Amino acid sequence: MSTDKNTKQVDLELRQFIKNLGYIAGGTALLITVPWLQSFTTDKLSEIKNEKARVAILGTGSRGQYHILNLLRIPHAEIVALCDNYPPNLKAASDLCPKAKTYTDYRKMLESKDIDGVIICTPLNWHAPMVLDSLAAGKHTFCEKSMALTMDECKAIYEAYLHTDRVLYFGMQRLFDEKYIKGLSMIHSGLIGDIVGIRCHWFRNNDWRRPVPSPELERKINWRLYWESSGGLTTELATHQLEVSNWAMKRIPESVVGMGDIVFWKDGREVYDSISLTYHYRNGVKTTYESLISNKFNGLGEQVLGHKGTMELEKGQYFFEDVAPAPGILQLINNVEKRVFSTVPIAGPSWVPETASKQKPHYVIEGMVHTTSGGSMVGAENDGSDNLISAFCQSVITGEKAKDIVEECYSSTMLCLLGNQAMKEQRKVDFPDEYKIPHLKF
Amino acid sequence: MKDIVITVRRQKKELRILLICFAFSFLLNIAAIIIYKTSWAEIITQIGYVIIIALALYVLIAIIRLIVYLISRFFKKRK
Numbered sequence: 235m236s237t238d239k240n241t242k243q244v245d246l247e248l249r250q251f252i253k254n255l256g257y258i259a260g261g262t263a264l265l266i267t268v269p270w271l272q273s274f275t276t277d278k279l280s281e282i283k284n285e286k287a288r289v290a291i292l293g294t295g296s297r298g299q300y301h302i303l304n305l306l307r308i309p310h311a312e313i314v315a316l317c318d319n320y321p322p323n324l325k326a327a328s329d330l331c332p333k334a335k336t337y338t339d340y341r342k343m344l345e346s347k348d349i350d351g352v353i354i355c356t357p358l359n360w361h362a363p364m365v366l367d368s369l370a371a372g373k374h375t376f377c378e379k380s381m382a383l384t385m386d387e388c389k390a391i392y393e394a395y396l397h398t399d400r401v402l403y404f405g406m407q408r409l410f411d412e413k414y415i416k417g418l419s420m421i422h423s424g425l426i427g428d429i430v431g432i433r434c435h436w437f438r439n440n441d442w443r444r445p446v447p448s449p450e451l452e453r454k455i456n457w458r459l460y461w462e463s464s465g466g467l468t469t470e471l472a473t474h475q476l477e478v479s480n481w482a483m484k485r486i487p488e489s490v491v492g493m494g495d496i497v498f499w500k501d502g503r504e505v506y507d508s509i510s511l512t513y514h515y516r517n518g519v520k521t522t523y524e525s526l527i528s529n530k531f532n533g534l535g536e537q538v539l540g541h542k543g544t545m546e547l548e549k550g551q552y553f554f555e556d557v558a559p560a561p562g563i564l565q566l567i568n569n570v571e572k573r574v575f576s577t578v579p580i581a582g583p584s585w586v587p588e589t590a591s592k593q594k595p596h597y598v599i600e601g602m603v604h605t606t607s608g609g610s611m612v613g614a615e616n617d618g619s620d621n622l623i624s625a626f627c628q629s630v631i632t633g634e635k636a637k638d639i640v641e642e643c644y645s646s647t648m649l650c651l652l653g654n655q656a657m658k659e660q661r662k663v664d665f666p667d668e669y670k671i672p673h674l675k676f
Numbered sequence: 677m678k679d680i681v682i683t684v685r686r687q688k689k690e691l692r693i694l695l696i697c698f699a700f701s702f703l704l705n706i707a708a709i710i711i712y713k714t715s716w717a718e719i720i721t722q723i724g725y726v727i728i729i730a731l732a733l734y735v736l737i738a739i740i741r742l743i744v745y746l747i748s749r750f751f752k753k754r755k
Contacts, residue, residue: 559712559714561708561714561721561722561725562705562708562709562710562711562714562718562722563704563705563708563709563718563722563726563729564725565708565712565714566704566707566708566711566712
C-alpha cells in the first residue's frame with residue numbers, strides 16, 4: 235500500500251475542530267482544559283510541513299498493522315523499520331510497507347540511527363522493558379495502552395519520563411476523539427449539572443482467541459488470556475473508560491471493590507471473562523464498570539450521570555432529566571382526541587409497568603457521529619487513534635512533549651491493576667500512597 | 677358558464693365568520709395555557725396551530741352552512 239497524494243490528511247478535521255473549539259469557547263481558555271491538544275493546532279502543522287518522522291513499529295501484530303495503515307496516511311510520517319519475533323506478523327507488516335527494514339531483535343533495532351521514534355504494540359508484559367530501553371536509546375516513544383503489567387513497572391516508566399527529554403505517548407485515543415473532547419467540555423461547562431455517578435460497560439461475544447499454528451505458541455499468541463502477560467479485561471478494555479471517568483471527574487478514585495470470574499470461556503485461560511468493579515471517589519461518586527465477553531447486547535458505553543441530565547459519550551448524545559412538556563394546545567387536542575376516539579378501558583393504569591421516560595436525544599456533534607460497537611479486537615475506525623499517532627509523529631519532529639498523556643495513562647492503568655487486585659483478593663483496595671503522582675487530585 | 681360574483685357583502689360576511697373562528701381558536705389556546713400551566717409565550721409560539729384550528733373550524737362551519745343551505749333549498753323547491 236502506498237500513500238496516495240490525494241489522500242485526505244488524517245488529522246485535518248480534528249485540527250479544524252480544535253480551532254473551532256477555541257473560537258467558540260473563548261480562545262486558549264478551552265485548550266487549558268485539554269492540555270494535550272495545545273500543540274495540535276493547524277499552526278503547528280504548518281511548521282512541520284516538509285518534515286517526516288522516521289518511525290519504527292515494534293510489534294507488528296494486528297494492532298501494529300492497524301497503526302501502519304494509519305501512518306501510511308500521515309504526510310509527516312515515514313515507517314523505516316519493523317520488528318517482531320513472530321515471522322508471520324513481520325511478513326504481514328512488511329507487505330504493507332516493503333521499504334521498511336525488518337528486525338527480529340528490538341534491541342538491535344534501537345541501535346539504528348535512522349529511527350527517530352518507536353511505536354510499541356507488543357503484549358503488556360513487554361511494555362515496561364521496551365519503553366525504558368527505547369527512552370534510554372534516545373528514541374521518542376509511543377506505547378499502546380495500558381502502561382505496564384505491574385504497578386512498579388508503571389512507576390518506573392513515570393520516573394523515566396520525568397527525567398528524559400524524549401517524547402513519550404501512550405495509546406489513550408479517546409483524548410484525541412472529537413466526540414469525547416466536545417462531550418467532556420460540555421460536561422465541565424455544567425450542561426448536565428453535578429456529576430452524581432458514572433456507568434461504564436464493555437460487552438463482547440467472542441473468546442478473544444487468535445488462531446495458534448502449534449501448541450507451544452499458545453501463550454505467545456493468546457497472551458491476553460494469561461496473567462503473566464496480561465491484565466485481562468481491565469488493562470485491555472477498562473483502561474480507556476476509566477481514563478474517561480477520571481477526565482470527567484477531574485479526580486481519581488480512592489478505592490475499588492470488585493468481582494471477577496470465568497463464567498463461560500472455560501478453556502484453560504487464566505484471566506476473567508466477566509468482571510464487575512466499583513470505583514469510589516472521595517466525594518462519594520462511584521464509577522461502576524462491567525465487562526463480559528460472552529454477550530454483546532449492550533455493546534460499549536460510558537454514561538456520565540448528572541443531576542440535570544445524562545451524557546452518553548460513546549454515542550455522542552445527551553439527555554436532560556426534565557423534559558419540557560408539549561405545548562398546552564397540543565395537550566388539549568390530544569386529550570380531546572383520546573376521549574372521543576379511545577375504546578372503553580377494561581382495566582385502569584395500575585398494571586402498567588413503570589418505565590423510564592422516553593426522551594429526545596441531543597447530539598454532541600451535529601451530523602454524523604462515529605460510534606463503535608466495541609466488538610473489534612483490532613481497533614475501531616475514527617476513534618482518535620489516527621489523530622493520536624499523527625500527534626506523536628508531530629512531536630517526534632518538534633521534540634515537544636505532549637502534556638498529561640503519560641499521567642492520564644498512568645492513572646488509568648493503576649486503577650486497572652488495583653481493580654485486578656481487588657478481584658483477586660476479594661477485598662476493598664485503596665490507592666496506595668507510594669504510587670500517587672502529582673497529577674489529578676483525589 | 678356564468679361569471680361568479682362575490683359581493684362585498686358576502687366577503688364581509690365570510691371574513692366575519694373567519695375572524696370569529698380565529699378568536700375562538702385564540703381563546704382556546706389561552707385556555708390550554710391556563711389548564712396545562714404552560715408558558716404564556718405559547719400565545720406567540722403556537723400561533724401556527726391557532727391558525728390551523730381557525731381554518732379547520734371555518735371549513736367545518738362552511739360544510740354545516742352548505743348542508744343547511746341545501747336542505748332549506750330542497751324544502752323550498754318542494755313548496
